[in-house]
Amino acid sequence: MADKAFVRWGIVLAAIAVLAAVPVMVSAYTVSLFISMLAYISLATAWAFFSGRTRYISLATAAFVGIGTYTVAVLSDHLPLPVVLAIAPAVGFAVAFGIGLSTLRLSGVYFVIFTFGLAELIKQLVIWFEINQTKTLARYIFVNASGTLIYELLLATAVVVVAGVWWLSRSPLGYALRVIGEDEMVARHAGIDTTRVKVLVFAATSAVMSLVGAILSLRYTYVDPNIGFNSLVSFQVLIMALLGGIGRPWGPALGAIPLVLLFELLSGTFPHHFGIALGLCFVVIVYYLPGGVMGLIDRWRLWLRS
Amino acid sequence: MVLLEAVLSGVLVGGMYGLIALGLNLQYGIARMMNLAYGEALMGGAFSAFWFFTLWRIDPLASMLFSVPVAFVGNWLIYRYLLTPLVRRAANQDVLEADTILVTFGLLFVFQGLALVQWGGEYRGYTYLALPVNVLGATVAFNRLLAFAAAVVLALILYWLLRATRLGTAMRAIAIDPVAAQLVAIDVPRLSALAFATGGAIMAVAGTLVSMFLSFNASIGIVYTLKALIVVIMGGVGRMLGCLMAGLLLGVAEALGAYLVDPGLTLAINFALFLLVLLVRPQGLFSRG
Amino acid sequence: MTDALPLLAIRGLHKSFGGLQAVRGFDLDVPSGAIVGLIGPNGSVKTTVLNLITGEIAADGGSVRLADQEMTGLPPFRICRARIARTFQLVRILPGMTTRENVLVGRLFGAAPATLERARREVDALLERVGLAERAEQQGAQLTYIDQKRVELARALATQPRVLLLDEWLAGLNPSELQIGITLIRQVRSEGVTVVMIEHVMEAIRALCDHVVVMSAGALIAAGAPEAVLRDPEVARVYLGDDDA
Numbered sequence: 092m093a094d095k096a097f098v099r100w101g102i103v104l105a106a107i108a109v110l111a112a113v114p115v116m117v118s119a120y121t122v123s124l125f126i127s128m129l130a131y132i133s134l135a136t137a138w139a140f141f142s143g144r145t146r147y148i149s150l151a152t153a154a155f156v157g158i159g160t161y162t163v164a165v166l167s168d169h170l171p172l173p174v175v176l177a178i179a180p181a182v183g184f185a186v187a188f189g190i191g192l193s194t195l196r197l198s199g200v201y202f203v204i205f206t207f208g209l210a211e212l213i214k215q216l217v218i219w220f221e222i223n224q225t226k227t228l229a230r231y232i233f234v235n236a237s238g239t240l241i242y243e244l245l246l247a248t249a250v251v252v253v254a255g256v257w258w259l260s261r262s263p264l265g266y267a268l269r270v271i272g273e274d275e276m277v278a279r280h281a282g283i284d285t286t287r288v289k290v291l292v293f294a295a296t297s298a299v300m301s302l303v304g305a306i307l308s309l310r311y312t313y314v315d316p317n318i319g320f321n322s323l324v325s326f327q328v329l330i331m332a333l334l335g336g337i338g339r340p341w342g343p344a345l346g347a348i349p350l351v352l353l354f355e356l357l358s359g360t361f362p363h364h365f366g367i368a369l370g371l372c373f374v375v376i377v378y379y380l381p382g383g384v385m386g387l388i389d390r391w392r393l394w395l396r397s
Numbered sequence: 398m399v400l401l402e403a404v405l406s407g408v409l410v411g412g413m414y415g416l417i418a419l420g421l422n423l424q425y426g427i428a429r430m431m432n433l434a435y436g437e438a439l440m441g442g443a444f445s446a447f448w449f450f451t452l453w454r455i456d457p458l459a460s461m462l463f464s465v466p467v468a469f470v471g472n473w474l475i476y477r478y479l480l481t482p483l484v485r486r487a488a489n490q491d492v493l494e495a496d497t498i499l500v501t502f503g504l505l506f507v508f509q510g511l512a513l514v515q516w517g518g519e520y521r522g523y524t525y526l527a528l529p530v531n532v533l534g535a536t537v538a539f540n541r542l543l544a545f546a547a548a549v550v551l552a553l554i555l556y557w558l559l560r561a562t563r564l565g566t567a568m569r570a571i572a573i574d575p576v577a578a579q580l581v582a583i584d585v586p587r588l589s590a591l592a593f594a595t596g597g598a599i600m601a602v603a604g605t606l607v608s609m610f611l612s613f614n615a616s617i618g619i620v621y622t623l624k625a626l627i628v629v630i631m632g633g634v635g636r637m638l639g640c641l642m643a644g645l646l647l648g649v650a651e652a653l654g655a656y657l658v659d660p661g662l663t664l665a666i667n668f669a670l671f672l673l674v675l676l677v678r679p680q681g682l683f684s685r686g
Numbered sequence: 687m688t689d690a691l692p693l694l695a696i697r698g699l700h701k702s703f704g705g706l707q708a709v710r711g712f713d714l715d716v717p718s719g720a721i722v723g724l725i726g727p728n729g730s731v732k733t734t735v736l737n738l739i740t741g742e743i744a745a746d747g748g749s750v751r752l753a754d755q756e757m758t759g760l761p762p763f764r765i766c767r768a769r770i771a772r773t774f775q776l777v778r779i780l781p782g783m784t785t786r787e788n789v790l791v792g793r794l795f796g797a798a799p800a801t802l803e804r805a806r807r808e809v810d811a812l813l814e815r816v817g818l819a820e821r822a823e824q825q826g827a828q829l830t831y832i833d834q835k836r837v838e839l840a841r842a843l844a845t846q847p848r849v850l851l852l853d854e855w856l857a858g859l860n861p862s863e864l865q866i867g868i869t870l871i872r873q874v875r876s877e878g879v880t881v882v883m884i885e886h887v888m889e890a891i892r893a894l895c896d897h898v899v900v901m902s903a904g905a906l907i908a909a910g911a912p913e914a915v916l917r918d919p920e921v922a923r924v925y926l927g928d929d930d931a
Contacts, residue, residue, distance in 0.1 A: 146495055150433075150502065193672055197679050199491070200431065201630065203498055205671070207433060208623040212664045219661040263794055263802070270791050273780040279762040280740060280772055282796025282845055286761075322619070326506055329499070366510030373503035377496065378482070 110246055114239040122238045126310070128351045129245035133252045133303050134324075135331040135343035137296040140256045143337025144268040145289060147199045151190075151206035152328045154213050155183045155297045157320035159304025161217060164230040164314050172234060176244075176305055183301025184294045191290035214320040221316070228315045236309035244306045249344075252299055257340040268292060323366060327354060330373050402535040403656035404649055409537065409545040411648020413603055415641035416548040417621060418628035419555055420599030426572045426635040427592035430480055431494055433501040435625055436618030437508035438468045438597045442604025443613045444512065447521050457525055457605055464601040472597025475504065476590045505618065512615035522612035544606035551602060556637050568592055572635050620664070627671045633681025643682060646670075691753075693718040693880050694770075694849050699738055699748035708734050710904040712748070714882075716849065721871070721881040723891045723912065726901035727925050732884045733775050735901070736851050740772050741765045752849065766796045771847035773838040773855050775884075781827035785818055786810070788826050789840045796845030809844060816840045816870060832863045839870065843879070850874060852883040856890050868893050888916065900924070 114122050134152060142149045162179040170178075190209070194202040221228050259265045267288050270278045278285050308314060327350070335346025353372075358365045417439065424432050442464045449460035479500060487493035526540040559565035570578040571585055571592075579585045600621075607613070624647065632643030647670060654666040674682060692715035699712040708731055716722050724732055737743040739750050741762040750757040757765050771792075780788050786809055793805045793812075800808070813819050816836045821829060829837065835855060842850055856867045868890055875881055885891055891898060891912055898915045900908040902924045908915050915921060 146491060148495055148498055193675055197675065200494070201675055201679070203431070204623070204626045204630065205668075207502075207626075208619070208664070208668065211619055211623065212668050215661065215664040219659060219665075222661065223659075266787075266791070267795065269783070270780060273782055274778050276742070276774075277778050277780060277841075278791070279742070280766055281791045281841060282763050282766040283791070284761075284763050323506065326502065329502070333499070363514045364510065366506045366513065368510075370503045370505075370507030370510060373506075374479075374500065377500055377503070 107246075107250055111243060114242050119238055122242055123310075124351070124355060126238070126242050126245055126307075127355070128348055129242070129249045130303050130307050131328065131331055131347040131351050132249045132344045133245070134300055134328045135335065135347045136249075136252050136256050136340070137299040138328050139332040139335075139337040139343040140259070140268075141289075141292045141296045143332060143343075144265075144272045145292075146272045147195065147202050147289065147293070149206045149293070149297075150203065150322075150325050150329075151209040151297070152300055153320055153322050153324040154206075154210040155187065155300035156304030156307070156324055157210065157213060157217075158183050158186060159301035159306075160308040160314055160319040161230075162301070163234070163305045163308045164232055164319070167232055167234045172236070176302065179305035180298035180302040183304075184298035187294040187297030188290060191293045195289040195293065196286050210320045210322050210325065214316045217316045217319070230314045232308060232312055232314060234309055238310075241306060241309050245303070248299070248302060248306065253340060253344060260340050264288065264292070323369065326369060326373070330369065330376060333373075334376050399535060400656060401533065402537065403652045405532060405535050405537055406541065407649035407652025408645055409541045409648070410651070411645035412545040412548040412552075412641075413607055413644070414624055414628050414647050415644025416552055417600060417603045417625045418632060418640035418644050419552055419637060420596040420603070421625040421629050422596075422635060422637065422640055423568075423592040423599070424596035425629065427568050428476060428589040428596070429493075429575070430476070430497050430593060431501070432593075432596075433498060433622060434504040434508060434618070435501075435596070435600060436620065436622035437505060437512075438472065438600035439604035439607065439621045440512060440613065440615065440618045441468060441508075442601035443608035443617075444516060444521070444604075444615075445601075446605040446608045447523055447613075450523050450525065457523070457609060461602060461605050464605060465598050468601035469594045469598040473590055473594035476593040479504070480593075481586065481590075505622075509616060509618055516615055518614055518616065520612045520614045523608070525609050527610070538610055540609040544609060547606055548603070551599070552637075552641060555599075559637065564588070623664075624667060627667055630671065630679075631674045631682050636681065639681060646682075692716055693753060694882070695749075695751045696739065697749050697751075699735065699745055699750065701734060701738055701743065701746050708904055709738065712901070712906060714899060714906075716880055716882055718848075718880055719875065719878065720896045721875055721883065721894045723895035723898040724882060724884045724901065725886070725888075725891060725898060725915075728902070731904055732901055733853055736772060736853055736884065739765075739851065740770060763795075766845055766847075769846065769848040770851065771796070771842035771845045771849070772851040773835075773842050773853055775853040775857075777831075777834045777838055779826040779829065779834050779837055781825070783826055784823050785826065785829065785833075785837055786813065786822045788837050789813060789818075789844050792841040792844030793846075798846065809840075812840050812844055815873070816843075817866075832859060832866070835859075835867070836870075839874075843874065847879060849880045849882065852881065852885075854884055854886060856883075856885060856887045864890065892916070 113125060134156070138149065138152055141147070159179040162182055163175055166175045166178060190205055194205050218228060267278065267283050270281070270283060271285055271288065275285055331346040331350045332343040333346070334350060335344065336342035354365075354369070357368050361368060421432070421435055424430050424435065442461070445464035446457035446460045449455040449463070450457045480497060483496045483500065484493060487496060526543060528539040529536045530539045530542060532542070559569055567578070567583045568588055570581070570583055571588055575585050628640055628643045628647055631646065632639035632641070647667065650670055651663050651666050654662055694714070694716035696712060696714040699709060700707070701709045712735055714722070724735070726732055734743065738745045739757070741757070741760050741764070745758055748758065752768055752770060755768060757768065757770070760768070786806070789809050789812060790805060793800070793809050794802075810819070810822065813822055816839055818833060818836050818840060821833055826834075826837070839855065852871070856864060859867055864887065871881060871883070871894055883890075883894070895912050898910065898912045899906055900915060900921050907924065908918050908921050
């Protein structure tokens with residue numbers, strides 16, 4: 092038994108080592124593709140850990156990614172990069188904590204409404220601030236970060252996030268989240284402090300999103316509110332998590348990898364029709380794959396056993 | 398701009414907010430669908446009015462003869478073929494709500510994407526009946542007054558229809574308890590579809606009215622959906638008068654905020670009001686108990 | 687009844703919904719180790735009382751005390767951890783989880799802290815006691831009605847309560863299942879748990895309760911030993927169409 096676990100861990104560590112070595116082996120374009128994949132793996136896994144389990148659907152991924160982007164855009168001239176990368180998730184955590192406290196004590200509808208509008212709200216606030224302070228919507232990021240650095244940072248983030256979700260899923264916290272998602276009244280009356288669990292997990296996963304947004308922003312030199320707070324990101328993360336299957340730690344990553352490739356292809360071929368294609372792709376998933384790919388695999392496994 | 402003018406224009410816009418909240422009440426209260434693509438019908442109505450007026454010199458109000466039936470039929474089709482299968486599939490109300498939110502979120506991107514492809518992202522506007530009118534000593538544009546009057550009339554008609562006709566009473570019964578309604582031989586699916594479609598039609602009207610005096614682009618759907626959601630929560634789901642009053646409250650709050658602080662912070666004011674209501678009285682400002 | 691302080695003391699509990707007064711001045715003393723029955727024609731008002739006690743709904747006024755602790759105003763999870771447990775009128779099983787997982791939630795979060803291992807062992811022992819040992823791995827959605835009821839009971843017991851509130855727990859059982867249920871409740875009391883049971887099944891009330899109170903139109907109209915209360919003409923009158931199980 093212990094040997095099997097040892098072998099499994101060995102394989103995982105080896106895989107991570109190989110992945111870490113990728114940037115020196117492939118072209119810059121491929122690295123860029125991998126960067127997108129790693130970023131979305133983190134985003135989708137973090138999203139699914141809260142929204143997938145508790146069924147409180149957050150549509151605010153883009154808002155938190157944008158918070159990370161703008162933290163870098165505003166502070167990178169004044170503070171060293173590691174400090175900025177620590178501040179970004181802290182800001183995301185604080186914002187999510189506030190939203191969580193206000194809306195997660197009530198029924199899920201209020202939470203959805205709030206997260207639905209959050210990206211627009213923050214975008215409008217940023218626009219207001221920029222117009223009044225800097226007189227321009229454009230922001231420039233002058234951090235010299237190589238593709239390799241961004242890649243390794245995102246790889247580290249993805250490993251921590253997926254490992255963290257895997258570990259927490261088997262812990263009392265993961266169990267409490269599942270119970271909340273299955274029947275919150277039962278959770279309350281069985282002694283779970285549902286508000287505390289929901290708020291903390293929402294804030295933590297949002298902090299992850301802000302960190303990813305901050306690291307990703309290092310690829311760009313120019314950012315403005317429309318680029319920084321693009322609701323399509325929320326939608327893409329949602330699709331990936333749902334496609335991969337939200338029940339398992341690996342599910343969203345499974346959804347992220349092919350979809351990043353697909354979306355790369357779509358946005359290259361149909362740059363203006365991208366949103367429409369996404370929407371249609373999504374409707375297909377909701378109707379034909381309600382359990383996601385993992386759900387399909389589970390059903391297939393059950394069928395094999397019978 | 399004098400304070401009185403600000404408040405007045407807030408009231409006039411607030412009438413529109415009350416109207417769109419009524420439409421959402423039909424979709425969420427009766428048809429029980431949280432439709433995140435709700436604002437897209439408004440955007441469609443605004444663009445039809447714009448194209449009818451700028452391309453063919455047709456009165457924007459007349460464009461409603463086109464946009465309203467299209468919105469009605471479109472929403473009906475969406476309810477019938479996209480949303481009803483979810484109802485059948487859902488194990489309970491929570492799962493249904495989650496599924497509905499996800500699907501309509503997807504629809505939002507489809508419609509917004511189509512509009513962006515067709516018409517681009519720039520803001521559009523046109524001038525129509527922008528004559529100054531004197532009301533209580535303040536100057537106000539005639540088109541705003543007209544929009545307000547139209548919104549009020551439509552709201553009153555809706556209110557009367559729901560209160561005084563058999564069809565309306567049946568719909569209200571569905572809003573209170575769809576299972577019980579079914580037991581007294583009310584055709585819940587058909588009337589829910591009707592309610593949903595009517596909600597969409599109302600948005601098309603609102604879009605036409607709003608386009609007369611506010612600029613818009615392909616992406617404004619989300620903003621109006623948000624406002625409708627916030628007003629419905631403030632006024633109480635299913636409470637028509639409450640929604641109208643909450644709409645006026647939102648309009649005035651926005652106008653005061655624009656006048657006293659900054660016109661660029663309307664969404665912040667929306668959310669601040671929303672948060673306040675959530676923290677103090679989540680069941681709605683105007684509901685009892 | 688002894689002159690010892692009641693374990694659960696409820697005074698003047700009241701609640702209105704809109705203009706409607708649902709619960710009017712509810713008083714109840716529950717001595718430690720007793721089984722108290724709460725009966726009355728309108729089911730939902732009695733459930734409202736349960737919801738008020740467990741903090742699911744905020745009371746407009748009144749007090750609920752467990753031993754020395756004031757319970758009113760506390761959120762449900764605190765009341766659960768303070769050792770008041772409940773079952774639900776409509777059985778609430780977590781369909782996507784196994785029997786063991788369904789019961790484990792009560793042990794892990796509602797009772798004294800324990801490692802996952804120890805909690806699992808205690809839950810398995812509990813499942814044994816309520817007769818669910820063979821179903822431990824079965825999915826909640828596949829359990830029979832009586833077994834779902836057992837799971838609810840086990841989950842409530844897993845929180846190590848001092849007071850157990852049963853909301854029509856014996857409803858919908860056939861005669862032999864009813865006997866099993868009655869025996870289980872007796873067993874629970876013998877393990878030191880005080881029970882308050884909302885019931886319509888009069889046979890169970892007669893078999894189990896030391897004390898019965900009757901609610902009608904939101905207020906208490908009678909209280910006393912089961913036989914005396916059930917023979918009270920006022921109670922019979924209020925119970926139009928008495929549904930004796």
